[in-house]
Amino acid sequence: MSLKIGIDVGGTNLRIGVVRGLEIIDKKSFRADFSSIFSENSADIACNTIVEILCEGLSDILNRHEGISSIGIGFPGFIDPQSRSILSSPNLPGLNNFDLAKTLHEKIHLPVQIENDALAATFGEYLLNNISSSNGLIYIGLGTGVGGGLVLKGQAIAGEHGFAMEIGHIIIHPNGRICGCGNRGCLEQYASATGICKSYSELEERHISADEIAKQAKLGDLSAQQAYVIAARSLAQAIAHILKIIDVERVIIGGGVTKSWDLMQLDFNEQLNLDLIKVLRGKVQIDISNSQDQAGIIGASFIGFISCEKSRN
Numbered sequence: 001m002s003l004k005i006g007i008d009v010g011g012t013n014l015r016i017g018v019v020r021g022l023e024i025i026d027k028k029s030f031r032a033d034f035s036s037i038f039s040e041n042s043a044d045i046a047c048n049t050i051v052e053i054l055c056e057g058l059s060d061i062l063n064r065h066e067g068i069s070s071i072g073i074g075f076p077g078f079i080d081p082q083s084r085s086i087l088s089s090p091n092l093p094g095l096n097n098f099d100l101a102k103t104l105h106e107k108i109h110l111p112v113q114i115e116n117d118a119l120a121a122t123f124g125e126y127l128l129n130n131i132s133s134s135n136g137l138i139y140i141g142l143g144t145g146v147g148g149g150l151v152l153k154g155q156a157i158a159g160e161h162g163f164a165m166e167i168g169h170i171i172i173h174p175n176g177r178i179c180g181c182g183n184r185g186c187l188e189q190y191a192s193a194t195g196i197c198k199s200y201s202e203l204e205e206r207h208i209s210a211d212e213i214a215k216q217a218k219l220g221d222l223s224a225q226q227a228y229v230i231a232a233r234s235l236a237q238a239i240a241h242i243l244k245i246i247d248v249e250r251v252i253i254g255g256g257v258t259k260s261w262d263l264m265q266l267d268f269n270e271q272l273n274l275d276l277i278k279v280l281r282g283k284v285q286i287d288i289s290n291s292q293d294q295a296g297i298i299g300a301s302f303i304g305f306i307s308c309e310k311s312r313n
């Protein structure tokens, strides 16, 4: 069975895995704060730095494993469906039209494919949950930002311009908080870890991490509880909107924020029931991911492998 590599580029961490079948047989994870790299350097320098970090991260993995067929990268940005360049990334200022896959391929001489990180994670969840190709799946990742993806009839749907399922940028609160995409009131500004911190700091005028807010919420801090309620209700509104447009049976919610799902579940269910069309109530299975962050790596590796097989044929 061939080996393939999946790379999951997160907000502050980079994770690389060697995948055989649906199993990650070797993995490394290290801190790589791409947001700081882009905010502190010119775009050219920042792009070169990203490539250097990836090459360095891959070097010992490639030395340890023979027979790697392909590399897939899940990247937090908008990917052009034709050229496969990264068009832009809301959290990486200055990144425009960068062909990371081609640049990395020229350095390591293996087929490289890039896809939006949330879409890669969606495909990973689809595979890991053994979802039938006749069912659709919507995945929503609540991390530093909010990403989403759709798999329909076994296909990861990127959209004709690469912007499909950008659920993080659905406007939930008109004239709300300014977002990295240039609009105001996007879901990401309320339901991501960053958004939860913003809700808390608006209520308490101090900034603590989303994990610390969760701890405080469990100790009875009303502002901390409210920050998670805002996240839960905003998320439910967005999911209800999407289900009215894309009527699928399965929704999976993942990402670091779901560690504190117990703080969100009741309000989420209540708001979803309020906002869903009556006929859809009770007909959609909504689960919290149990892939332990493996879906991003596995999905990226398969997207890389499938694209490499297509270009061979």
Ligand SMILES: [Zn+2]
Pocket (backbone or CB within 6 Å): 168, 169, 170, 179, 180, 181, 182, 183, 186, 188
């Ligand atoms: Zn936005």
